[in-house]
Amino acid sequence: MTPSSPLPFHCGGAVDPARKVYVARETDRRLLELLRRGNHCNLHAGRQAGKTSLMMRARDLLRGEGHWCLEAEFSVLFNEGSMEEGLLRLARHLCAQAKRNTDGSLKFSGIRRARDDSAGRMLARLLERLADAVPEGGRLYLMWDELDILMRFPPNESAAFFLALREFLQRPDRHNSRLVLLLVSVLTPNEIVTTWETGGISIGFFRDLPLPFFTDSPEVRNQLVAQGFPDRNPGVMDGVVSEVLQLTGGQPFLTALACQELQFSTDPKDALQQLQQDLLRAPRSIAQNHLFGVRKQLMDMGDRLFGILQLFRRVVRGERITRGQGGWDAASLENIGLLRLGDDDRYRIANPIYQARFDDAWVQELMKDRETHSLPKQFHTGQRLFSRRIALIFCGGTAGMITRDGHSTFQGAREILLDFARQELDRIAEVESHPLYELDGINMMPEQWRGVADFIHEWWDHYDGFVVAHGTDTLAYTASAVAFMLGRVGKPVVFTGAQTTIDVPHGDTRHNLIRACYAAAHPQAVPETQVCFNDLVLRAVRTEKADDRLFHGFHSPGWPPLARVTENFLPDYRVWLEGGAPLRLDYRPHIAPDILLITLAPGLRPAPFQSLLEHAATAGHPYHGLIITTPGLGNIPSEEPYNFRPLIQDAVAADIPVLISSQVPINPYTQEQYEMASVPARYGAIPAGNLTVAAALTKFAWVIGNVDREEEPGNRLERIKARMRHNFIGEEGEYAGQAY
Numbered sequence: 001m002t003p004s005s006p007l008p009f010h011c012g013g014a015v016d017p018a019r020k021v022y023v024a025r026e027t028d029r030r031l032l033e034l035l036r037r038g039n040h041c042n043l044h045a046g047r048q049a050g051k052t053s054l055m056m057r058a059r060d061l062l063r064g065e066g067h068w069c070l071e072a073e074f075s076v077l078f079n080e081g082s083m084e085e086g087l088l089r090l091a092r093h094l095c096a097q098a099k100r101n102t103d104g105s106l107k108f109s110g111i112r113r114a115r116d117d118s119a120g121r122m123l124a125r126l127l128e129r130l131a132d133a134v135p136e137g138g139r140l141y142l143m144w145d146e147l148d149i150l151m152r153f154p155p156n157e158s159a160a161f162f163l164a165l166r167e168f169l170q171r172p173d174r175h176n177s178r179l180v181l182l183l184v185s186v187l188t189p190n191e192i193v194t195t196w197e198t199g200g201i202s203i204g205f206f207r208d209l210p211l212p213f214f215t216d217s218p219e220v221r222n223q224l225v226a227q228g229f230p231d232r233n234p235g236v237m238d239g240v241v242s243e244v245l246q247l248t249g250g251q252p253f254l255t256a257l258a259c260q261e262l263q264f265s266t267d268p269k270d271a272l273q274q275l276q277q278d279l280l281r282a283p284r285s286i287a288q289n290h291l292f293g294v295r296k297q298l299m300d301m302g303d304r305l306f307g308i309l310q311l312f313r314r315v316v317r318g319e320r321i322t323r324g325q326g327g328w329d330a331a332s333l334e335n336i337g338l339l340r341l342g343d344d345d346r347y348r349i350a351n352p353i354y355q356a357r358f359d360d361a362w363v364q365e366l367m368k369d370r371e372t373h374s375l376p377k378q379f380h381t382g383q384r385l386f387s388r389r390i391a392l393i394f395c396g397g398t399a400g401m402i403t404r405d406g407h408s409t410f411q412g413a414r415e416i417l418l419d420f421a422r423q424e425l426d427r428i429a430e431v432e433s434h435p436l437y438e439l440d441g442i443n444m445m446p447e448q449w450r451g452v453a454d455f456i457h458e459w460w461d462h463y464d465g466f467v468v469a470h471g472t473d474t475l476a477y478t479a480s481a482v483a484f485m486l487g488r489v490g491k492p493v494v495f496t497g498a499q500t501t502i503d504v505p506h507g508d509t510r511h512n513l514i515r516a517c518y519a520a521a522h523p524q525a526v527p528e529t530q531v532c533f534n535d536l537v538l539r540a541v542r543t544e545k546a547d548d549r550l551f552h553g554f555h556s557p558g559w560p561p562l563a564r565v566t567e568n569f570l571p572d573y574r575v576w577l578e579g580g581a582p583l584r585l586d587y588r589p590h591i592a593p594d595i596l597l598i599t600l601a602p603g604l605r606p607a608p609f610q611s612l613l614e615h616a617a618t619a620g621h622p623y624h625g626l627i628i629t630t631p632g633l634g635n636i637p638s639e640e641p642y643n644f645r646p647l648i649q650d651a652v653a654a655d656i657p658v659l660i661s662s663q664v665p666i667n668p669y670t671q672e673q674y675e676m677a678s679v680p681a682r683y684g685a686i687p688a689g690n691l692t693v694a695a696a697l698t699k700f701a702w703v704i705g706n707v708d709r710e711e712e713p714g715n716r717l718e719r720i721k722a723r724m725r726h727n728f729i730g731e732e733g734e735y736a737g738q739a740y
Contacts, residue, residue, distance in 0.1 A: 470497050596612065
């Protein structure tokens, strides 16, 4: 029997399955099944992963079944102008396509933009006219590709687009059954508008369909060999193709590129060896354009880029990052195709090519490019008070917002804040602004703590001080966590926030940013991680939020202010850390991710928490630590059914350290004299002394995170207990002197 002619491998653009090698995946079957049922779907994967090819294949099959299908490439229609102009182009495109491809059986008129028309209303009208054009009992499939282009618009506009889509498709009327949408993108709609509160774009109607890379499985290898190498020895080519899939990690474009090189070689095995050298080490390999495309995907991430790169670099350096720890940044890297999740729930670089090409130096280069291209230059407008260079890091919160229609919003705030920095802060020192996050304080999680600390560590030698503008709700937590991660510092790291937005004339954003930069740039600046709020400069690990309305929003129970900002800067050297700072940062950024915190109150029972600990351990994700905060000195209920003492014993027996902290400021020396407060320690718990709740949580997570990374002899719980008793950066103890 004469072997059939090999089909060519297609490297770039959509694949025609009738003329080129096409590898069907489980997602092919699943997508068609869902679309035929009338489910709206979001197909997402990295660039050159086969999304458009799958969309086109589904389109052709559905058309063959007698359905109407209209597709649109958003990167062409929305690449310039406003969202409204893009919608007008989309309407014209769909109208023209309907005339060409439906034999006149699907007719609808375009839309016009009325005065003061919003993008949401225009999109709803377009969808209504499309649905009205579908005859009774018919169905129209809309397939919209390259939706990531919507990230070029402000977050509120992108969010309005998806929210209008959701609202229309959830209507309980005839329109809903006539239209089926397939959205194709790199990121999911939720990730595209991650900085804007939407309540979840996909919840309720969009079926999430990630498109995975090829697997090194018999099903995939058989398709590649049968279509691309039908004239070769199947046994030999099966082994060669397996090596290709391991080299590329199954990335479809890289796999096609490699197979294309091997297809007409006289000795595929020898050619594969040469190809490996090219892909892994050659300065300019045949995959150069693809690698540049990956780089561009990252650069298009905007303000999210720094956090994404920091997480990627942690994986590059071999750090164990699980799905639960990775958050949005890891999910985005997984969607782009740079990371894959292993069977052990740990992220790894997607393939050896990326591992060789996208190393630590490459990440550093991208970070510097981000700083060069994305940040506005600061222009000196006059005489500065101090000749120092300060990094102002914006994380969001009220200090990063403005007020519109009675609501606080990030939309439009950045330009105002950057202009304020140029006009006002530049008079104090050379202040360079770095928008790192646009998050409400309540959304600043351990991943963001690490992001802030990584940024400061990365740029430590470039600046004389750092100011972090942050939401007030969790400011004490982030400031404490960063303080522990950085250790003793020889420069000021100043956290601040605000109770009002910057456009409130009598508010505190302007004052707090000015005073924080002043405190960071002053020749007598406090060389610690600190919080500057109103006129007080407080040690970060001693700070608590005291009020949500008054401009004196923070206090420091148990330790006096380190300085005051008045007409002059008034440092109190007596309460600063003694001994100075090391020449280099002793940077230890590891935080244990899963700490269970129980806030005791009368009537609270331990049984649900016992079940929670047992369930987590059974599921293979045990808690790393347990904190119990008490209303007083540390005494724990002992009467049934409220007795928490057995819970402490069981946790310690399961190698889970337990910390007993207080919900109120206490005298740690009195605690030792109080019998009831000393009982938990006899069961193995660790007393937190007079640590604030924020300092207790972050220190505990930091100590556990670092102990668990070390390979030192000795009992783990004893090492954690010993370090919790150590006063690292002035987080413990009472000041016996007289404060200013």
